[in-house]
Amino acid sequence: MTRAPGTPTQPRSTQPRSAEPHPAGPRGRIDKRQAILDAAFAVFAREGYAQAGVDTIAAEAGVAKATVYNHFGDKETLLRQAVAGYADQALTANLAAVERITGGGARGAGATRSALEAAALHFLRCHCDERSWALRRLLAAEVGRFPDLLDVVQVNVTDRVTQALADRLGRLTLAGRLSATEPLLAAEQFAALLTGPMDRRARLGTRQVPDAELRSVAKAAVHTFLRAFGRQDD
Numbered sequence: 001m002t003r004a005p006g007t008p009t010q011p012r013s014t015q016p017r018s019a020e021p022h023p024a025g026p027r028g029r030i031d032k033r034q035a036i037l038d039a040a041f042a043v044f045a046r047e048g049y050a051q052a053g054v055d056t057i058a059a060e061a062g063v064a065k066a067t068v069y070n071h072f073g074d075k076e077t078l079l080r081q082a083v084a085g086y087a088d089q090a091l092t093a094n095l096a097a098v099e100r101i102t103g104g105g106a107r108g109a110g111a112t113r114s115a116l117e118a119a120a121l122h123f124l125r126c127h128c129d130e131r132s133w134a135l136r137r138l139l140a141a142e143v144g145r146f147p148d149l150l151d152v153v154q155v156n157v158t159d160r161v162t163q164a165l166a167d168r169l170g171r172l173t174l175a176g177r178l179s180a181t182e183p184l185l186a187a188e189q190f191a192a193l194l195t196g197p198m199d200r201r202a203r204l205g206t207r208q209v210p211d212a213e214l215r216s217v218a219k220a221a222v223h224t225f226l227r228a229f230g231r232q233d234d
Contacts, residue, residue: 045134097122133205
């Protein structure tokens with residue numbers, strides 16, 4: 001147990017000490033593993049694979065270097081696991097945006113527009129998250145050495161989110177709220193309208209885009225999307 005600052009040292013007992021829970025139990029192992037993955041992602045994104053040192057990762061994670069190897073074996077495995085771990089987080093966040101698009105509730109063009117704008121803003125916040133930019137820069141730098149990383153992100157995140165979005169747009173079409181006869185194409189174009197302007201606006205993640213600007217981009221993207229896929233009689 002860590003001693004609180006200012007706590008006086010207790011006299012050493014001469015009696016046998018009772019057994020205490022081992023700090024490296026299952027919960028401790030999970031926490032250490034996550035700390036290593038978080039530190040590894042940050043170091044790989046900041047320094048690149050070649051320059052990233054396992055000793056640096058261990059120091060940032062607050063563990064011994066041997067602990068990193070005990071959990072992951074080697075640096076290549078650690079890179080893949082770090083990218084996969086963040087990809088899982090990105091998937092969860094983006095699917096939460098898709099959940100904002102519902103086929104029930106209020107009907108009409110205004111309700112559809114509001115649902116799409118709420119989802120669009122959530123997508124943009126995910127896209128412009130600092131770790132999201134770091135992932136894209138890391139992929140761009142290392143895809144030649146580790147082409148499988150692109151599949152981890154595209155197949156496990158981008159494709160799944162696009163398909164989930166297509167399913168929601170298809171439901172809105174069946175409900176008479178959109179006219180998207182090819183929902184997958186509509187989903188791809190919706191995403192392109194959102195992310196297309198952001199590389200320039202965010203300067204590849206080196207500029208923090210104000211939330212008001214994200215809202216403006218989201219509204220403009222939804223406006224253009226509904227010009228193409230909205231019901232003509234609305």
